[in-house]
Amino acid sequence: xxxxxxxxxxxxxxxxxxxxxxxxxxxxxxxxxxxxxxxxxxxxxxxxxxxxxxxxxxxxxxxxxxxxxxxxxxxxxxxxxxxxxxxxxxxxxxxxxxxxxxxxxxxxxxxxxxxxxxxxxxxxxxxxxxxxxxxxxxxxxxxxxxxxxxxxxxxxxxxxxxxxxxxxxxxxxxxxxxxxxxxxxxxxxxxxxxxxxxxxxxxxxxxxxxxxxxxxxxxxxxxxxxxxxxxxxxxxxxxxxxxxxxxxxxxxxx
Amino acid sequence: xxxxxxxxxxxxxxxxxxxxxxxxxxxxxxxxxxxxxxxxxxxxxxxxxxxxxxxxxxxxxxxxxxxxxxxxxxxxxxxxxxxxxxxxxxxxxxxxxxxxxxxxxxxxxxxxxxxxxxxxxxxxxxxxxxxxxxxxxxxxxxxxxxxxxxxxxxxxxx
Numbered sequence: 001x002x003x004x005x006x007x008x009x010x011x012x013x014x015x016x017x018x019x020x021x022x023x024x025x026x027x028x029x030x031x032x033x034x035x036x037x038x039x040x041x042x043x044x045x046x047x048x049x050x051x052x053x054x055x056x057x058x059x060x061x062x063x064x065x066x067x068x069x070x071x072x073x074x075x076x077x078x079x080x081x082x083x084x085x086x087x088x089x090x091x092x093x094x095x096x097x098x099x100x101x102x103x104x105x106x107x108x109x110x111x112x113x114x115x116x117x118x119x120x121x122x123x124x125x126x127x128x129x130x131x132x133x134x135x136x137x138x139x140x141x142x143x144x145x146x147x148x149x150x151x152x153x154x155x156x157x158x159x160x161x162x163x164x165x166x167x168x169x170x171x172x173x174x175x176x177x178x179x180x181x182x183x184x185x186x187x188x189x190x191x192x193x194x195x196x197x198x199x200x201x202x203x204x205x206x207x208x209x210x211x212x213x214x215x216x217x218x219x220x221x222x223x224x225x226x227x228x229x230x231x232x233x234x235x236x237x238x239x240x241x242x243x244x245x246x247x248x249x250x251x252x253x254x
Numbered sequence: 255x256x257x258x259x260x261x262x263x264x265x266x267x268x269x270x271x272x273x274x275x276x277x278x279x280x281x282x283x284x285x286x287x288x289x290x291x292x293x294x295x296x297x298x299x300x301x302x303x304x305x306x307x308x309x310x311x312x313x314x315x316x317x318x319x320x321x322x323x324x325x326x327x328x329x330x331x332x333x334x335x336x337x338x339x340x341x342x343x344x345x346x347x348x349x350x351x352x353x354x355x356x357x358x359x360x361x362x363x364x365x366x367x368x369x370x371x372x373x374x375x376x377x378x379x380x381x382x383x384x385x386x387x388x389x390x391x392x393x394x395x396x397x398x399x400x401x402x403x404x405x406x407x408x409x410x411x412x
Contacts, residue, residue: 192339
């Protein structure tokens, strides 16, 4: 165990060295871990080839794309010219699924600070006030991507209000355990929920393959529990959700 | 076979099998071959508890997350998903949060136990004397927790 106790410390020392001496990084990487060096050589060669292919692909546009681009450039786009004049980035037109719970601002609505404007925001407030139609985390109907985004951002906001990035893990675990027991009918996996909280705090944790349904349930139900733990008033709660809506709107893929 | 000549340090046949497996080139794989021996599997579970407690009790629990990632990367296993969470759940389960490991399937538990033991207790990273002490403590835990007729204490004094 002395060997393994040294491991994280050694890792931290190396990270410091890398931060201090950026030009020495390749040498440090090569010597960093006996474990990586123990991997078969063909693995690294294959990775290197793949990376090289990807880089080459990124550098050289496909002929079909090039043709399309030429056709586009031949015909002037008035909207693009206007965007170029105003300095705006082109934004993809958001898709709206008919009948689904959405996090998009309804057409013709002007955003006002501290006010909830979307169905997703209103559903989240209901969940936080324990008035949500479904108690198992997920709403009964369809949920579109923008609603998921609003809930994820709101979850991150409330988590960062409750915890510092270096909060003791015991404190985080206690809050998560309380939330999981409070919403026992949803049967949230405790470690997955804890990992999502730690991820929201900026920690590197294994959340790669957590199911979308579990993510959604954790975002909704832990938001509700933490809001209750913080004893947020109506205005504070609305402000957080409105803030999340605004941030989600700004994140619409360009 | 780094343990040749020292196998009599273990009191039970299961302990000797484990010590022998630990001396192989790939201890995790060698340990996993003991899956058809119920006594070895039982002893491995206690050895896992003992090894994990000696390594991680009193340390920052975030070290466990880092350790799990490091271990899985070394074994060329996926380190960013469910396997990493299950590894952390098993380790934290052994040091006081047993509810975390309740959902881990039995076969996966055994695989992870073999990987962690193979990493934490493998010579020469761990001195041979410490490894014997770990196995001895695990044998005592088996004796303590199992039924009286299965205890090895009487035979140890012979």
